[in-house]
Amino acid sequence: MANPSGIAGRFLLFGSRGMIGSALAKSIPEATLTAFSHRELDITDYFAVEKVFVKTKPDVVLNAAAFTRVDDCEKFQETAFLVNAQAPGHIAALCKKYNSLLVHFSTDYVFDGNASTPYIEDHPPNPINYYGTTKWEGDKKILSSGCSFLMIRSSWIFGKNGENFVTKLLKRALAGAPLKAPQDQTGRPTYAEDVAGAVLKLLMQKSEGIFHFANSGECSRLEQARTILKLYGLNNPVEAATNESLSLPAKRPNYSVLDTSYFTKKTGVVPRSWQQSTTEYISFLKQNEYELR
Secondary structure, three states, X not given: OOOHHHOOOOEEEEOOOOHHHHHHHHHOOHHHEEEEOOOOOOOOOHHHHHHHHHHHOOOXXXXXXXXXXXXXXXXXXXXXXXXXXXXXXXXXXHHHHHOOEEEEEEEHHHXXXXXXXXXXXXXXXXXXXXXXXXXXXXXXXHHOOOOEXXXXXXXXXXXXXXXXXXXXXXXXXXXXXXXXXEOOOEEOOEEHHHHHHHHHHHHHOOOOEEEEOOOEOOEEHHHHHHHHHHHHOOOOOEEEEOHHHHOOOOOOOOEOOEOOHHHHHHHOOOOOEHHHHHHHHHHHHHHOOOOOO
């Protein structure tokens, strides 16, 4: 984790109770941070958000708030658009107005999954589900706002303070439920703690623009599932499936591997492997008696 002592200024954090938000909240000195969970502040309320800007006078605004439940975005499209598209646009406008740097978190799901090599930062987005569509709409609003920004695209996030693929799989396995995972969905699982560390590293270097960050390596969801179970000490079988056969409300990109070489070039940091970060996370779940049953 980067040393936050090298970062000066006042920080304003939205989405402080989520996976990335909670990791950021622990990494920034408490004296310089004002943080809000979604229960404490509705980021879709422009005037409420502006009041916070006026009161806190932030140098850096970290927007880790998002509607990330991919299938629910298909069902609750209005809410998804307000949170993922409209609110980031308003926050970007306020950052421009009050001369704040906006740190925003985007996703591999802005891409269609038709590539065969990892996606670089300037690859044209073409989302295939509503979650990806709303995130890309929010990204475009930020890009056109004129504010200073640091946008981090990441993928397959897992971490503390939130349901994710790891916890959902383990809960099903421990309950003895049948397990399936697609073998035709490939990406880079990424630990939220590592995303927070990457952000701090980029901020210390005063970096701006779009960066891809994910743990290194790539795998299918099937390989990820089997690795999670093995690391936890379980031997439940996982049936190989396809994206199509799972009949989920939202389509998933078949291939959404992010190229992180630009991040490495700028920082000198090579992200650790997804297996290493998964091992650390599962150790956390066990040590903290995380409720999986």
